[in-house]
Amino acid sequence: MSTSNAPTLHELDAPQPGVGAVLRNGLLYVVLGFVALLVVLPLLFALSLALQGPTLSPSLLPDFGKLDWSSFGQVFREEPNLSRWIVNSFVVSVVVTLGQLVTSALAAYALALMKFRGKIVFFFFFLGTLMIPWESTIIPNYLTITRLGWKDSYQGLIVPFLAGGFGIFLLRQYFLTLPYDLYEAAVLDGCGHGRFLWSILLPLSRPALGTLAVYTFLNSWNQYYWPLLVVDSPEWRTTQIGITAFRSSEITVYNLQMAATIIVMLPTLILLVLGQRQLVRGLTAGALKG
Amino acid sequence: MSIKAGDQEAARGNSQLQVVVAGGAAIAKKSKREWQEFGLACLYMSPAILFLVAFTYIPFLRSVWLSLFVTTPQGATARFNGISYYSRIFNLDGSGRSEYLKSILTSLYFALLVVPLGIVFALGLAQLATLKVRAIGFFRTVFTSSIAISVASASVIWALIYSPTTRTTQWIIDLLHLNAASLLQHSGTALLAVAFVTTWTALGFNFIVTLAGIQAIPQELYESARLDGASGWKAFRYLTLPLLTPTLLFLIVINTIQSFQAFTQFNVLIGNEGPDGSTNVFVYSIFTAFWKDNRYGFASAMSVVLFLILLLLTFVQYRVLDRRVHYQ
Structure with a gap:
């Protein structure tokens, strides 16, 4: 993009008074605004199509005189399963997030603060899970879920994701940064492991727990491959499967399809605005697992 | 006196005995506590172990x-069947059919499209986001926004952008004189079109990592460079870029791994092996063997090969990360 002119603009660090500075600042905003527009162009395109009514030949820009917002309500009537898909995604993402928080916090606690023989073995056991890509386990997992009769069920969508090496190491790393004196003082006061973890360590670890929660929720909400495999009937679809199946169904009208897509993007977009710091931290850490 | 001495001796012996007994008890107690601790640790780790084993x-x-x-x-x-599926994948079975090797190469080609595009865009955006103007935070959020957009929803939107009905990309088809209704239906452009969507979905992440890398460069360096007469392009070329190398290496590896795992965008945008098989990346051909053909054994062999490829890339990643630590 504008790699070449940006460093020149660098020189304008200190805002100087004067007409020239105002002009240059104005120019910067034009450049920034233009690039920002390019970045979100696909989103604006989606919004534009959603607002054009049930036309089969939409244009790039809607007629701003008569924007048709009805598609956002209509899509719930035309595709009665849409609300169910949203509920499904929420249930799955919330339970997976809570499950990961519990299993990760417990395991991370043992690895970080308890002294026991063979700890290194367990350490490598958890580390090893990071080396195994999800794609290499998907076939046996699918066969297992099918044999258990868990297709089209919350168990099938949730249970395989209730623990993860990433969460364990993220929390372990954080627990290790907290002063060990804290633990010794608590033990002197007769505080057992369970109570120390629950009433001292976890409240202190809110940033790390928040990072893990936001990251897990986002990943879970956006999952596509697994629900595609274990969901047969339309009412068990998650949002991601729903909007892509919506696309291939015959009743598709562009405005409804784009309205549905925008609706299912809202929770994660809101999450980005509210928890940008956690999200970014989580994604950056999460990427390390490869 | 002797009695006293004897008493004292006895007393001493007694106390020694007591020490020994107390010591033995302490050892027993200690080992009991160790076992208790071990059991408790196993209890704490058991939910995670259970799910990860299963x-x-x-x-x-x-x-x-x-x-x-x-x-x-x-x-x-x-x-x-022995290892014959593996030799089939790598075309070592003498059949002369190399479609799976070609599929791995398609994945590689896909990564070669996605990674440089992603890095260039991220560098551009990150440079812009270091501008010191008011409301730059707003622009940073906008540049990051694609982090929150799933690959599935992005693909649904881009499917319409590429669709002939909206005529959005018709000008490219006209410009290149393509003999196809859409960019996704021409063997020369389909993979690039998917790569572009992928770059867009990865933009937010690449941007935020690059920005963090640039912000970690000490500002004094730019000032002294300016005194030496290096600013603008020169400062970028000889200061920002070299100091950013560890960050960029990190992004290159991460993006390569993710490119090799890409599935959603191929299934939503294309839904088959693509025009002349041009978008049949390795993960997609695993999906075909597994899901469409129900060849679980063969698909498993392919997924083990994928594991090995990703393992190799992960090792490269750790090497790169080691270097990253040394640089900083």
């Missing part, structure tokens, strides 16, 4: 096991 380790080993067998359509092993 859904990561056992399935992975079963993948390896299944890859050595011809399987029934229900996924049961039917006949031992």
Whole structure:
């Protein structure tokens, strides 16, 4: 993009008074605004199509005189399963997030603060899970879920994701940064492991727990491959499967399809605005697992 | 006196005995406590261990096991097959059919499209985001926004952008004189079109990492560079870029790994092996063998190969990360 002119603009660090500075600042905003527009162009395109009514030949820009917002309500009537898909995604993402928080916090606690023989073995056991890509386990997992009769069920969508090496190491790393004196003082006061973890360590670890929660929720909400495999009937679809199946169904009208897509993007977009710091931290850490 | 001495001796002996007994008790107590601690630790780790054994380790080993067998359509092993699936994948079976090798190469080609595009865009955006103007935070959020957009929803939107009905990309087709209704239907442009969507979905992440890298460069360096007469392009070329190398290496590896795992965008945008098989990346051909053809054994062999490829890339990643630590 504008790699070449940006460093020149660098020189304008200190805002100087004067007409020239105002002009240059104005120019910067034009450049920034233009690039920002390019970045979100696909989103604006989606919004534009959603607002054009049930036309089969939409244009790039809607007629701003008569924007048709009805598609956002209509899509719930035309595709009665849409609300169910949203509920499904929420249930799955919330339970997976809570499950990961519990299993990760417990395991991370043992690895970080308890002294026991063979700890290194367990350490490598958890580390090893990071080396195994999800794609290499998907076939046996699918066969297992099918044999258990868990297709089209919350168990099938949730249970395989209730623990993860990433969460364990993220929390372990954080627990290790907290002063060990804290633990010794608590033990002197007769505080057992369970109570120390629950009433001292976890409240202190809110940033790390928040990072893990936001990251897990986002990943879970956006999952596509697994629900595609274990969901047969339309009412068990998650949002991601729903909007892509919506696309291939015959009743598709562009405005409804784009309205549905925008609706299912809202929770994660809101999450980005509210928890940008956690999200970014989580994604950056999460990427390390490869 | 002697009695006293004897008493004292006895007393001393007694106390020694007491020490020994107390010591023995302490050892017993200590080992008991150790065992208690061990049991408690196992208890704490057990939920995670249970799920990871059940859904990561056992399935992975079963993948390896299944890859050595011809399987029934229900996924049961039917006949031992040795490593012949592997030699089939790598075209070592003398059949002369190399479609799976070609599929791996398509994945590689896809990564070669996605990674440089992603880095260039991220560098551009990050440079812009270091401008010191008011409301730059707003622009940073906008540049990051694609982090929150799933690959599935992005693909649904881009499917319409590429669709002939909206005529959005018609000008490119006209410009290149393509003999196809859309960019996704021409063997020369389909993979690039998917790569572009992928770059867009990865933009937010690449941007935020690059920005963090640039912000970690000490500002004094730019000031002294300016005194030496280096600013603008020169400062970028000889200061920003070299100091950013560790960050960029990190992004290159991460993006390569993610490109090799990409599935959603191919299934939503294309839904088959693409025009002339041009978008049949390795993960997609695994999906075809597994899901469409129900060849569980063969698909397992392919997924083990994918594991090995990703393992190799992960090792490269750790090497790169080591270097990253040394640089900073």
